[in-house]
Amino acid sequence: MAKKFKFNLDSVLKYRKNIEEKKLLEFSKIQAKVFERKRQIEKMDLVKQEQQDMISKLYHDKADIRSIVDVYRYVNNLDTQKFNGQKELSVTEFEMEQRRGIYLEARKQRKALDLLKDKRKDEYIKNENVEEARVLDDLSIQQIISRNNNKEE
Numbered sequence: 001m002a003k004k005f006k007f008n009l010d011s012v013l014k015y016r017k018n019i020e021e022k023k024l025l026e027f028s029k030i031q032a033k034v035f036e037r038k039r040q041i042e043k044m045d046l047v048k049q050e051q052q053d054m055i056s057k058l059y060h061d062k063a064d065i066r067s068i069v070d071v072y073r074y075v076n077n078l079d080t081q082k083f084n085g086q087k088e089l090s091v092t093e094f095e096m097e098q099r100r101g102i103y104l105e106a107r108k109q110r111k112a113l114d115l116l117k118d119k120r121k122d123e124y125i126k127n128e129n130v131e132e133a134r135v136l137d138d139l140s141i142q143q144i145i146s147r148n149n150n151k152e153e
Contacts, residue, residue, distance in 0.1 A: 024103050
């Protein structure tokens with residue numbers, strides 16, 4: 001009876017898979033932060049454009065100078081927030097790239113073990129097939145010998 005294939009490094013492979021999943025989760029979280037920061041910056045650009053349109057309208061409507069100055073201050077504040085957001089985005093993107101590299105390395109290590117497992121399983125199956133063929137050959141030889149012995153008697 002053939003025994004079941006057992007990979008000696010299964011526990012290591014399982015450990016590598018856990019590490020890979022954790023690194024993927026870390027990478028995904030930082031990636032989500034990057035996308036959120038980009039979305040916030042785009043939103044600031046839209047609000048700024050709206051405020052600049054409002055300034056034009058206020059000039060056109062000959063609004064009081066105080067209203068125009070308030071909108072200018074708001075736009076200036078948006079520019080400052082956008083600048084700070086872009087600095088934070090650069091730092092977060094750098095961190096994301098580092099996490100991507102760590103994740104890719106974890107995936108590479110897991111894949112190496114997966115390939116080794118597949119290779120050893122293929123070898124195991126090949127050896128099992130060779131052993132099965134040998135046993136069948138032995139049985140065939142025994143049957144032939146048995147028939148020859150029965151004919152001689």
